[in-house]
Amino acid sequence: MIDFREPGRCGQSEEVSPGPRHLQTFLAAAARNPQTVGAVAPTSARLAERLAGVVPGVGEPVVVELGPGTGPTTAAVQHRLAGRGRHLAVELDPVLAQHVAREHPGVEVVVGDAAVLGDLLAERDVLEVDAAVSGLPWSLIRPDTQRAILDAVARALRPGAPFTTIAYLHALPMGGARRFRALLDEVFDEVLTTRTVWRNLPPAVSYVCRRPRSRAGHDG
Numbered sequence: 001m002i003d004f005r006e007p008g009r010c011g012q013s014e015e016v017s018p019g020p021r022h023l024q025t026f027l028a029a030a031a032r033n034p035q036t037v038g039a040v041a042p043t044s045a046r047l048a049e050r051l052a053g054v055v056p057g058v059g060e061p062v063v064v065e066l067g068p069g070t071g072p073t074t075a076a077v078q079h080r081l082a083g084r085g086r087h088l089a090v091e092l093d094p095v096l097a098q099h100v101a102r103e104h105p106g107v108e109v110v111v112g113d114a115a116v117l118g119d120l121l122a123e124r125d126v127l128e129v130d131a132a133v134s135g136l137p138w139s140l141i142r143p144d145t146q147r148a149i150l151d152a153v154a155r156a157l158r159p160g161a162p163f164t165t166i167a168y169l170h171a172l173p174m175g176g177a178r179r180f181r182a183l184l185d186e187v188f189d190e191v192l193t194t195r196t197v198w199r200n201l202p203p204a205v206s207y208v209c210r211r212p213r214s215r216a217g218h219d220g
Contacts, residue, residue, distance in 0.1 A: 052076035061130035154212030
């Protein structure tokens with residue numbers, strides 16, 4: 001597990017729109033590790049802004065991002081934070097992690113497995129987060145690992161904090177997508193589906209999840 005920078009404040013507002021470098025890096029990652037890239041193109045600026053919308057607009061929030069890839073959502077989160085709080089991004093691919101760290105020096109980029117998110121946060125003295133944003137390719141992740149990641153996210157969220165992730169429109173009727181949606185319902189008491197973002201390849205929705213059931217059961 002490698003941290004590409006020391007903990008600190010997030011950088012200033014950044015341009016959200018991904019450029020050619022994002023596409024080049026994305027294609028290189030897909031060629032290098034096709035089993036870990038679940039999209040046909042980087043996340044669009046419109047979808048990235050939708051995901052970043054769960055980040056609190058006031059205060060000094062701690063935000064964790066899972067699977068930043070080439071960094072479009074990272075840029076949107078940084079834009080939303082505008083220098084406030086703390087932004088950690090957990091990426092399994094070390095080459096992509098280096099790219100994100102280079103493009104977004106205000107982000108604490110960590111090479112690691114989201115399934116052990118609690119350990120990664122604890123190593124950086126983070127007890128709870130105010131928002132969690134995911135670009136992970138769920139269709140390429142085994143069901144038991146999906147559950148481990150979601151449980152780790154649920155444990156990390158501050159009470160009332162949101163978790164959001166992507167679902168591609170064309171895949172929603174498929175068995176794997178339906179099982180993942182059911183898993184979200186098992187882990188979270190509230191799961192909302194946003195309107196379709198058509199300006200993405202492929203078009204996508206996002207899920208916004210709150211109130212982990214494990215926490216609710218423990219608090220009750």
